[in-house]
Amino acid sequence: MDKELGSGPSAKPAPLEQVKHSVHSDLQYVSIQIEGKIYGGWYRTLADGQMELLALANMHCERRFENTPIEQARGMLTDFIRVARPTQAPGESPAVITNNSLDIHTDEERRQGTGTLGDLLYADKAKARVAEKNWVGLLRCIAAGDQLALHELYERTHRIVFTLFVRLTNDPETAEELTLDVFHDAWRRAAQYDAAGGSVVGWIMNRARARAVDHARFESWKGRGNILANCPSPLNASSVSAASERPTDVLRPSQSLWARLAQRIEAKSRGGPVSSTTLQWQEPEWEEVAPGISCQLFATDAEQHRVTMLVRLAPGIQYPPHRHAGVEELHLLYGELHIDERKLHAGGYNRAEPGTADRRVWSETGCTCVLMTSTQDLVS
Secondary structure, eight states: OEESTTOSTTOOOOOGGGOEEEEETTEEEEEEEETTEEEEEEEEEOTTSOEEEEEETTGGGSOOOTTSHHHHHHHHHHHHHHHHGGGOOTTSOOOOOOOTTSOOOOHHHHHHOOEEHHHHHTOOTTSOOOBHHHHHHHHHHHHTTOHHHHHHHHHHHHHHHHHHHHHHHSOHHHHHHHHHHHHHHHHHHGGGOOGGGOOHHHHHHHHHHHHHHHHHHHHHHTTSOOTTTTOOSSOOOGGGGGGGGSSOSSOOOOTTHHHHHHHHHHHHHTOSOOOOOSOOOOOOOOEEEETTEEEEEEEEETTTTEEEEEEEEOTTEEEOOEEOSSOEEEEEEEEOEEETTEEEOTTOEEEEOTTOEESOEEESSOEEEEEEEETTOEEO
C-alpha cells in the first residue's frame, strides 16, 4: 500500500470540480474520469494523521509512467485527499467538500453503503447479455436496405413503442398508426442514427415521443381537441393517467400491424414485397435484481457504461436512492411513479443529468418503464 502518493513529478493540481467523493464508514472513495476511463481510489486516515491510498482502479491495466492517465489520476486523487483532510476535526466523520459537482451522500447513504447499478444488474457473470453493438448493427443494416433487419428491430421494440402511444393518446387505433409512422421513419432515416447520442432503443423511443407531439399539434390545429395540449415536450401526460388502469403493462397491437408496415414501405418505395423473417425474437427474461424490482435487459454498452432495460416495480416498492453517472432517460409505460417531489403518470418522461441524485423513487400502484441509464450510477 502506498502512503502520501502523488508527491512525485507526476502529481498535478487536482481539478476539484471533476473529482467525485463519497464516504463509507471509516473509508472514503474518490474517482475521476480521464480519457474515457474511470479511476477510483479507496483511502483512509491513519492514527498518526497520514493518509493511506488502499487501491486504485485500473492499476493492473497500465505500467506506472508519470505521464500516463493512471499516474495523473493518482496525483489528482491524492491532491484531493490533501485538500479534504484539513477540514476534518478529531472525532468527526470524514470531511466532504460541499460542491454540487461532487458525489455527496447523505448520512443514511453512508450507513447503507454504496455500489453501482452494474453490480446489481450483472451479478450473474456467466449470463450472456445482448450488446448495444448488436442493435447498432441492425440500424446499419436497415440503412443499407436490409428488410430483415427492419423486421427484427420491429419485433424487438414495437410493443414498447405501441404502448407508449396508447398511454399518450388513449386510442389504440391512433397508436397503431403512429407506430407505423415510427418504423417507416426508422426505415428511411436509420443512417442518421448517431451512437454518441444514446442507445438505439432510446433513439426509437424519443422519435416516438416526438411523433406524438406532432400528432397532438396537428389534431389541435384541426380543432379536434388535444389531450396533450397542456403537456410541454418532453410530455408530462398527466391528462392520460386513466390509460394506466389497463391490466397489461406492455401492450400488443393487432397481429396485422407488420403486414401493414410492409405494405406501406412497398408502396412508398415502389419496390418488391418487403421480406420478413420466420424467426421469432426471444425477449430477454425478467430478472429480479432486488425484492419487488425486476428488469428485462435489452442492451448493454460496456464501452459507454450504459444499459437499456425495462424495469418493473411492484406496488409500494421503492427503487434504491442513486446518483447519476450519466444521462438517464425514463419513459413510463404503466402505472404511476414518484421521483422525489415529482409524480409521473403512464406516458410520462423524465430526464436526469449526470451528477444529479434521486433520493426517493417509488410506486404506489406498481409501474413499468423503459430506462436508459449508466451502469456506473451509484446506488445506496
